[in-house]
Amino acid sequence: MTVVPGDGTLASHAGERPAALGEPARPGPVLSSVFHLAPAPGGPALDGYGRPDNPTYRDLERALSALEAGSGDPVRTTTFASGMAAISAVLFGLLKAGDTVVIPSDGYYATRPLAADRLAAFGVTVREAPTLGPYPVEGAALVLLETPSNPGMDVCDLPAVCAAAHAAGALVAVDNTTATPLGQRPLDLGADLVVASDTKALAGHGDLLLGHVSTRDEQLAAKARQWRTWTGAIPGPFEAWLALRSLATLDVRLARQAANALAVAELLSARPEVREVRYPGRPGDPAHAVAARQMRRYGGVLSAVLPDAAFVERMLAASGLASAVTSFGDVRTGIDRRAQWGGDVVPDGFIRISCGIEDTADLIADLTAALDAASG
Structure with missing residues (x-):
């Protein structure tokens, strides 16, 4: 019987060379x-x-x-x-x-x-x-x-x-x-x-x-x-x-990032300052039904629309865990205000959040405090 490995086994052994005496393991x-x-x-x-x-x-x-x-x-x-x-x-x-x-x-x-x-x-x-x-x-x-x-x-x-x-x-x-x-x-x-x-x-x-x-x-x-x-x-x-x-750590990184993204999406959805939240892994998201049919997990990236650029700046200044970065997928949480680059047709306060692998409770507490500070 052929055993199909799980994601963790597959990722941790992917690309591995056959063991050879005197050769490095990695x-x-x-x-x-x-x-x-x-x-x-x-x-x-x-x-x-x-x-x-x-x-x-x-x-x-x-x-x-x-x-x-x-x-x-x-x-x-x-x-x-x-x-x-x-x-x-x-x-x-x-x-x-x-x-x-x-x-x-x-x-x-x-x-x-x-x-x-x-x-x-x-x-x-x-x-x-x-x-x-x-x-x-x-x-x-x-x-x-x-x-x-x-x-x-x-x-x-x-x-x-x-x-x-x-x-x-x-x-x-x-x-x-x-x-x-x-x-x-x-x-x-x-x-x-x-x-x-x-x-x-x-x-x-x-x-x-x-x-x-x-x-x-x-x-x-x-x-x-x-x-x-x-x-x-x-x-x-x-x-x-x-x-x-x-x-080797892809499986465990993605699992934490997805858990964090869902928690952040729920947090933002409950905040009066946030106009729109998009995360395919959240039930009720317009993309969830299709995503659930074809995606095996939903990843650590979500988007939201905050009041304006100044609000985003205040939020980032008050956060101790999230920083302003334009890439995504890092082990550290990053927030990017996309309108500043001019390539996307998005509102001035539109942000893409890339959730890292911080403890979920710590990330939620940090972003909650940052949102409170930005709201004055």
Whole structure:
């Protein structure tokens, strides 16, 4: 009988090399960019120049493939220097002049100008669609989804959108940064590719930049890897090693972050100063019904609308645990007022909260005091 490991077992052993006498239990990063090669052809396969491949990349890619696959068919993963490098590999590595792509109008803001400026310059037609649809898939070569959306926390029905896109002849790529593979497996829900910024919750310590693309399709995997080789969008071996080290705690980190996010969502929903709270894991949230069907856990990110920018500043100044950060997924709680960056159409007091792994009671007490102070 085949035993399917749980998330904690899968994460803590992902990418592990077979035990070997005299070898370290957890090998460190291989930092060389140039390797000595066999003096004559026909010898064993060896590592060559570090841009196409590196032993540390392979360790991380093997681990991420295990997480993306779960108990399903094998997955091939290519790591990149950042999440944007991974998205660029999907957009530029798969599309050609004359193609049409559909991208999120309410997803990660940097994707939109990249597509509108650079893809359009290369003859690709760009259509935008909100996460809740409708999706103009007719004639499209690729549909890029992001669910839950960043920063609005909307959720699209992945199986339904994937089925419609495939019927129209389009590939589907899903930005799974917010959920991570332990929260949602888009490949099992019909997607052709998964793209993610591992800078966020997957690596989870706020100390590196990284991204990846995963797929079960050999040709798509080859195109992603070819794009990385041609453009040099490779991760640093040390960053890859840090991410691999961090994966061992992914299950326990996500569990605490999700518990904290639900508690914070309940706190904010009861406060008169807060106009709107969005968290897919909260019963009653507009996205909860769809999220409950396709997500395995809901993550640590939520959004809320506070009175104005000044209120947010007072709240942050009064908090002892939450700090102003623009990334998310860290082990420490961060709050980002999105309107200050100009890329998202949100109210001035709109915030994205990334819950860390602090004790839930401590975080709630801290934010309650901060809200009281901000309210005067």
